[in-house]
Amino acid sequence: MGKLEGKVAFITGAARGQGRSHAIRLAQEGADIIAVDICAQVESVPYPMATPDDLEHTVKAVEATGRRIVTRQVDVRDVSALRQAFEEGTAELGPVDIVLANAGIGPGGAAADEQQWDDVISVNLTGVWNTGRVAIPSMIERGQGGAIVLTSSAGGLIGVGIAASGFLGYTAAKHGVVGLMRSWANYLAPHNIRVNSIAPTTVRTPMANNGDVASIIAHAPELARGLTNALPVEAVDPVDISNAILYLVSDDGRYVTGTVLPVDAGQVNLR
Numbered sequence: 001m002g003k004l005e006g007k008v009a010f011i012t013g014a015a016r017g018q019g020r021s022h023a024i025r026l027a028q029e030g031a032d033i034i035a036v037d038i039c040a041q042v043e044s045v046p047y048p049m050a051t052p053d054d055l056e057h058t059v060k061a062v063e064a065t066g067r068r069i070v071t072r073q074v075d076v077r078d079v080s081a082l083r084q085a086f087e088e089g090t091a092e093l094g095p096v097d098i099v100l101a102n103a104g105i106g107p108g109g110a111a112a113d114e115q116q117w118d119d120v121i122s123v124n125l126t127g128v129w130n131t132g133r134v135a136i137p138s139m140i141e142r143g144q145g146g147a148i149v150l151t152s153s154a155g156g157l158i159g160v161g162i163a164a165s166g167f168l169g170y171t172a173a174k175h176g177v178v179g180l181m182r183s184w185a186n187y188l189a190p191h192n193i194r195v196n197s198i199a200p201t202t203v204r205t206p207m208a209n210n211g212d213v214a215s216i217i218a219h220a221p222e223l224a225r226g227l228t229n230a231l232p233v234e235a236v237d238p239v240d241i242s243n244a245i246l247y248l249v250s251d252d253g254r255y256v257t258g259t260v261l262p263v264d265a266g267q268v269n270l271r
Contacts, residue, residue, distance in 0.1 A: 003250040011035050082134050104207075150180065152174045230269055
């Protein structure tokens, strides 16, 4: 029996990258999955975003573990659509025990300053808030506790000295996620709902050029210091983040709440 047998997890940004990895890892431990992703391009994002085919890949990977999955193409900025997806998923799979607010976009660079800022804040911070406010009321009403993990970043613990609006917005949003997590952790503790945040370094996903830090730095030399890890690795794998999340949402972490867990190869310690 897996560590999450009989649980249901609601995961945003699940079509590929970290989100897909989280869905698979939790399914391997017995959880059924409600997976959402925009599966479309945000105008200010300079790299290709996930597609419906990517989300279907997640479906097949989860089903290969023997678990059930419900998917919807939803923009986390649209709280009404997100709520509908959540309600449809729980109607099919049952009440949610685990929430992973994982959806996020990179710092931008393909639009005017104001749009870069607005997009990254609205997806990476408002989208996390939307995810929580859609899921939390049902978790409280059910009275069975639960676990929520908000995806921040090593960039949510340090300030990279780059003045570009997209990077400033990204850093501000990821710091904001940590503050939101701490507030929710205090608010939800009496309901036995634990809330934590994960803070990865560069992860080998399409958003981070599949972990090719050298090419990122070649394009933007000012990022060299901000992307340097203490351990001799340029990037970690998505499953490294998934395994840390598994700890936080399972009984292994049953008394852990209100904390940020860095999976950063020592990046933050260099600052």
